[in-house]
Amino acid sequence: MSGGVEAALHCCVVLTAAAEPVPATRLAELHGVSATYLAKQLQALSRAGLVQSAQGKSGGYVLTRSPEEITVLDVVEAVEGPQPTFVCTEIRQRGPMATPPEKCTAPCAITRTMMAADRAWRAALREVTIADLGRMVGEDYEGDVLGRLGKWLSAASS
Numbered sequence: 001m002s003g004g005v006e007a008a009l010h011c012c013v014v015l016t017a018a019a020e021p022v023p024a025t026r027l028a029e030l031h032g033v034s035a036t037y038l039a040k041q042l043q044a045l046s047r048a049g050l051v052q053s054a055q056g057k058s059g060g061y062v063l064t065r066s067p068e069e070i071t072v073l074d075v076v077e078a079v080e081g082p083q084p085t086f087v088c089t090e091i092r093q094r095g096p097m098a099t100p101p102e103k104c105t106a107p108c109a110i111t112r113t114m115m116a117a118d119r120a121w122r123a124a125l126r127e128v129t130i131a132d133l134g135r136m137v138g139e140d141y142e143g144d145v146l147g148r149l150g151k152w153l154s155a156a157s158s
Helices: 003-016 024-031 035-047 072-080 109-126 130-140 145-157
Strands: 051-054 060-063
Touching: 003 024, 003 035, 003 051, 003 060, 003 072, 003 130, 003 145, 024 035, 024 060, 024 145, 035 051, 035 060, 035 072, 072 109, 072 130, 130 145
Parallel strands: none
Antiparallel strands: 051 060
């Protein structure tokens, strides 16, 4: 999984603390990444309908739905795509001990195991929302970290 998922998740959590749209450059500054890099993640989130950009003097990004309605899986799939994390290449059909294709009518044990793990992983990510992450982030720090974050974001637009 790419680092873009981490950046996208952080941005979504940050947007829950913002009273106004947040410019991509401000999000990049906050996370210590290049604006170009972050723009790619924000574009992926936008294409997936999770964020939208507001134009104008106070332009920037906002969530398109409430944080309770956006799951971690939504963000992962926006950045990485919906394809399975494991792709079977039928390695069992290659090499000196190759199994003939006609004998490979069902997925092998490795594919079955990896696909089951992928389903379990996606189910776990589907259960956690951006709102949940925001609450967990709040619990990780002393004081009202999301409130402080909201003030920091507002200070930039003043």
